[in-house]
Amino acid sequence: MTFFLVLVLGTTLSAQMGGETGIPSMPLMGEVDGNLYIVGPGDMMWFSFPGSLPGDTAGGSGPRTLEVTPDGYAVLPSVGAWKVSGLTLNEAASVIERGFSSRFPGMSGLAGLARMRVFLVPVTGHVNYPGVVQVTGADGLLSILDKAGGLASTGSMTGILIIGPDGDTSVVNVTDFLLLGEMSCNPSLSLGDRVHVPEAEDFVWMEGALHFTQPLSVGFSGAAEEMVWSGSRRGMTEYVPGETASGLISRMGGTAPWALRDSCYIVRVTDSGNNVRIPSPLDTGGSETVLLPGDLVVCPGTPPVVTVSGEVYSPGIYPHTAGMGVLFYVDQAGGFLRAARRSGTRVRLPDGEEVDGDDISSVPAGSSVMVPRKPFVGWEDPLLIITSVASVIIAWKSLD
Numbered sequence: 001m002t003f004f005l006v007l008v009l010g011t012t013l014s015a016q017m018g019g020e021t022g023i024p025s026m027p028l029m030g031e032v033d034g035n036l037y038i039v040g041p042g043d044m045m046w047f048s049f050p051g052s053l054p055g056d057t058a059g060g061s062g063p064r065t066l067e068v069t070p071d072g073y074a075v076l077p078s079v080g081a082w083k084v085s086g087l088t089l090n091e092a093a094s095v096i097e098r099g100f101s102s103r104f105p106g107m108s109g110l111a112g113l114a115r116m117r118v119f120l121v122p123v124t125g126h127v128n129y130p131g132v133v134q135v136t137g138a139d140g141l142l143s144i145l146d147k148a149g150g151l152a153s154t155g156s157m158t159g160i161l162i163i164g165p166d167g168d169t170s171v172v173n174v175t176d177f178l179l180l181g182e183m184s185c186n187p188s189l190s191l192g193d194r195v196h197v198p199e200a201e202d203f204v205w206m207e208g209a210l211h212f213t214q215p216l217s218v219g220f221s222g223a224a225e226e227m228v229w230s231g232s233r234r235g236m237t238e239y240v241p242g243e244t245a246s247g248l249i250s251r252m253g254g255t256a257p258w259a260l261r262d263s264c265y266i267v268r269v270t271d272s273g274n275n276v277r278i279p280s281p282l283d284t285g286g287s288e289t290v291l292l293p294g295d296l297v298v299c300p301g302t303p304p305v306v307t308v309s310g311e312v313y314s315p316g317i318y319p320h321t322a323g324m325g326v327l328f329y330v331d332q333a334g335g336f337l338r339a340a341r342r343s344g345t346r347v348r349l350p351d352g353e354e355v356d357g358d359d360i361s362s363v364p365a366g367s368s369v370m371v372p373r374k375p376f377v378g379w380e381d382p383l384l385i386i387t388s389v390a391s392v393i394i395a396w397k398s399l400d
Contacts, residue, residue: 032113032138034090036183040137040190041085042117043068047076047096049109065114066096079103086190089113121189123148125197126155140186141172144195156200157238157251165192175240175251200238202293204248207234209259209301212252232301244288245280245297255282258365259301267296302350302366308333310371311340320365326357329369341374 039045045066066074072085074096082099084092093111100109116136121144124130128149135144141160145151158173170187177185189195210233237252245266255261261282266289268276278289280297291297304320306329313334321328326345336342345357350366363369 032089032116034093034113035088036188037089037113037138038188038190039068039084039087039089039092039113040117040119041068041070041072042119042191043113043137044115044117045074045084045092045096045111046114047100047109047111049100049107063114066111068117076100117191119191122194123197124194126152126199127197128152135189137188137190140188141195142174142177142186144189145197148195151197153235153237154199155197155238158200158240159198161196161198162187162189163194163196164190179247179251202239203236204239204291204293205234205236205296206248206252206299207296208232208264208299209256210249210252210299211254211256232303239291239293243291245291246282246288248291248297249282249299255299256301256304258304259299261299264297264299266291267298268292269294302364304365306363306365307368308371309368311337311373312371313337320363323362325361326363326369329363330371336371339373341372344372346370346372 045068046063047066048063064076066076068074068084072083073081074084074092075081076096080099080103082092082095084095087095089112096111097109101107116138118134118136120132121135122132123144127145128151130148133144133147135147139147141162145160151157157175157178160172160174162170162172164170172185172187174185176182212233212235237248240248240251243251245264249255249264262284264280264282266278266280268278270276280289282299305317306320307317308329309315312330315333318329318332326347330336330345343358346354346369347357347360347363348354348368348370350364357369
């Protein structure tokens with residue numbers, strides 16, 4: 001069973017087991033699963049047994065280290081050597097324990113993994129930084145791709161090739177790991193393996209209130225996704241046969257918090273060249289339209305901003321803060337100008353309805369706050385009043 005903990009098998013364990021091993025310490029995101037980890041050359045095993053052994057030149061008792069040799073053997077001096085490369089960690093530990101007990105009847109010991117091997121894997125094809133990356137025996141395919149800069153937007157997620165040292169090739173669909181947690185679709189690699197990411201054959205587009213954890217491209221050049229408007233994204237990714245709009249959105253990272261999930265739709269180009277809109281609301285639980293290559297999935301949303309215009313010092317667009325009223329956004333815009341008619345402030349809601357600013361306690365995201373100008377505002381200025389009176393007097397005198 002894998003426990004998702006953060007731990008480091010570091011120099012402390014090495015010191016307890018005989019000093020510096022020369023193998024660098026590598027951080028882990030979780031405890032190694034003994035049923036999945038495949039032992040290979042460079043791994044450091046530990047073995048613990050009570051007492052001491054006749055003729056044991058190391059002397060004393062306690063844990064001993066067994067580095068797996070380049071030809072795949074774990075060697076315990078004065079005891080024996082056992083072929084462990086290619087076995088799971090649990091299988092390798094069992095081989096060592098049984099071998100020890102057969103050599104010394106009546107005695108038993110325990111074996112485990114002291115330090116993971118570190119080796120190099122070539123990564124080629126449609127990744128952001130092709131080349132050779134350093135990995136450990138516990139790194140899954142996605143981790144290895146991440147060390148190569150991540151899968152490029154034009155790369156295939158469904159047809160990644162793992163090529164063994166003897167030329168044997170396996171095809172991996174990492175979407176099954178991302179969506180279903182299928183561990184076989186995020187395999188670890190062995191010494192001599194290499195990874196190649198081919199270009200995807202077909203693409204679909206996405207746009208709207210989306211949260212992408214996978215790469216998108218605005219074209220076949222591998223560029224980053226395009227920002228269409230504040231908070232909205234648009235780009236393309238690989239087409240997966242049989243996938244629906246909700247499946248695509250889930251695979252790419254889901255919707256933004258402000259998405260209108262019940263208003264999603266598909267734009268499809270017909271054979272006649274016309275665009276048709278196919279409603280595809282999320283969370284309905286009913287049957288969904290299966291996507292075709294070239295489809296555009298749109299998920300509209302209410303932008304998480306509020307626009308402030310009119311008689312304020314700094315009209316503009318400001319981040320939405322839940323629960324805040326009109327005065328909060330006016331303050332964000334620098335406050336009312338002297339000419340502002342505060343009592344006439346209006347709020348245009350996302351659906352187009354306008355309400356009085358005094359009648360709304362919380363301004364929704366996507367709203368516009370409009371501060372009008374006072375009528376005859378100049379009469380409030382004493383200097384203008386005096387000037388106006390003087391103008392009247394002069395005009396009256398001119399009639400004499």
